[in-house]
Amino acid sequence: MLHQPIPLPRDLPRPREQILVNITPQETRVAVVEDSVVQELHVERAASRGIVGNIYLGQVKRVLPGMQSAFIEIGLERAAFLHIADVLEQRQHPTEPQRIERMLFEGQTVLVQVIKDPIGTKGARLSTQISLAGRFLVHLPQDEHIGISQKIEHEVDRLSLKSRLEKLLPDDSPHGYIIRTSAETATDIELEADVAYLSKLWSDIQTRAKTSPAQTLLYQDLPLSLRVLRDMVSDSTLSVVVDSTENYGKMVEFAEQYVNQAVAKIERYSGERPLFELHGIEAEIDKALARRVNLKYGGYLIIDQTEAMTTIDVNTGGFVGTRNFDETIYKTNLEATYAIARQLRLRNLGGIIIVDFIDMDNEEHRNQVLSELAKTLARDRTRVTLNGFTSLGLVEITRKRTRESLAHVLCEPCPTCQGRGEIKTAQTVCYEVQREIVREARKFDAKSFRILAAQPVIDMFLDEESQSLAMLIDFIGKPISLSVESTYTQEQFDVVLQ
Missing domain, CATH: 2.40.50.140 (Nucleic acid-binding proteins)
Incomplete structure (x- = not known):
């Protein structure tokens, strides 16, 4: 049974941040950097732009x-x-x-x-x-x-x-x-301008709705580069750096009309090195797609994202601490709270998140870990709820999900394992092939059989399973030949009747 949700602190000062905007004709990417560490990544592709707000x-x-x-x-x-x-x-x-x-x-x-x-x-x-x-x-x-x-x-x-x-x-x-x-911090003039803009927008939508056929898109939310100015720029934002001259002009024009305090913060990047490479963002994107997240002092997280929920497992790894075992566990869990909050934002993980901290017997340690986790989650722009430890020692977090996670945007299921994360061994496939041949031999009176399979499977038939193949040939009384298909994955095979 879960405890009541733990309130997140609301009065914490936000750290100073820099927003980096990388724009190409096909894709817009935004990175939010706090204290030289990437905290958020947003990706919008022209071919698959999100439709929330439409x-x-x-x-x-x-x-x-x-x-x-x-x-x-x-x-x-x-x-x-x-x-x-x-x-x-x-x-x-x-x-x-x-x-x-x-x-x-x-x-x-x-x-x-x-x-x-x-x-x-x-x-x-x-x-x-x-x-x-x-x-x-x-x-x-x-x-x-x-x-x-x-x-x-x-x-x-x-x-x-x-x-x-x-x-x-x-x-x-x-x-x-x-x-x-x-x-x-808005002035009356700014509020009045916002009212006028939104009123005109609604009037235009109503006019289009009266004359448009069913299934018509009447209004589309702003592109990511402009939503950054509308929704993300605040007093804690040091600068918004964009690497596109054309879009720099559009952002400045939009800011002058609707986000006047952001105008001075928009900077045009014209360096020779790519903007994201200069700030190490490309490497962070690769790390954000990995299952394992290493902690500073030797511990690590294992993050598994599934259809129903995301699980995060905390491990001590190579961290041995300096005092005793309880202190080592406490320090690892404490360090993990910062990494967990960052990974939720970085990977845009939503829905139910279950965290399996290393078991702590000390009640004070458990409360301090929860308190730190609440503080780190409070900096999230997305709505988050936090529950205390269950009887099994698990912590439940829910984070509002309105768009795909970073992994779902950038990746697709492996065509070989279909997202399972593992494939059948060559030996397992060999046994499946043999069962298939027995079935075919009983149904059809073929003169011979040919096995088409990937190289590891054929190698297994020629080496470790050569005796079982010979026994099969003797059992069905028909010759069996082998052929390597280089385009087949390890789980693919065909049995051809000849």
Whole structure:
């Protein structure tokens, strides 16, 4: 049984950071560097750009009353998924259960927004509650209330911001807003400009929706290079360095209109060495794809990402400590907390994360490890929850997942092992081949058989399994020949009847 979620500290000062932006026609990559250490990597490819935030005029394909959900066609390879919990009417009246079959019917067109990218075999997840993000505000055109980011904690600041925004809104404005954390330092002029921009954006979307056919993309979120300025630049940002002259101009132009305080921080990189190579980012990307993460003093993590969850195993490795065994375990676990928090951000791991720390008998040590883990997770831009140790000594973390992890963006399953991480031995394949020949010999009256397989399998038949092959030839009473197929993987084979 899990403990109650452990609150993450909110008042920790953010370390100074540098944002590096590498842009090519095919791909945009962003690295966030804190104290010369890469903490985050974001990759957006032109051919497979994320669609979270996109607004579509969807068409209902199927309504499932039993699941209180519907599949909506929005023009993608797979139909998107809409659950009753993400329908506007249900969100506005959470205590009054709604029925999706009374709201939607097959063939109906409906305005929807993507809240989760397609991941693996799952289609995109949708909501009928539209939100448009600006620099300081999130516009909720179908709502009327004004909300405030939970990260703005002081009640006086919250009331002041709400009062300022209410004065800037037209008296007849029925629209709602969420005040973002960045609005704490915004002037009235900047807030008013944000309101005007978001209002015009919503007006344009409504106009297009009236004249467009079903499954039309009505609005697409900003590209990664501009989202960096809107969502990531803060007072703790030292500079935003971009290596593309064309995009440098676009970023400056966007910042002058919407993120004025970021203009002075944008720098154009024109050095001879590639930007990411100069800062060691390329090597960090390779490390972020490895299963093993080495810790500074000899310990290490093993990170396994699966469909259901991610597991992180902490090991002492070559770390022997200086005092006693308990102290060694404690120091390794403590060091692991920093590495774990960094790897979650770096690899963009989401969903359920299970951490198997080395068992600690000392209750104080366990509490201190949890406390440090809470502090390191608090710096994450993505929403994270942390639970205490279970009876099995495991720690559960959940991290909001809205896009693919770094490994899923950059890699694909191995064609040989199909993502298992291991393949059948040559000997195992030899035995499968022999069983196949016995089956074929019973079904067909062939004159002879030929085995087509990879080199290691053929070598096994010629060496260690030569006697069993001879016994098989004697058993079926037919000759068997061998042939190497260089294009076959170790698990592939064919038995040809001759």
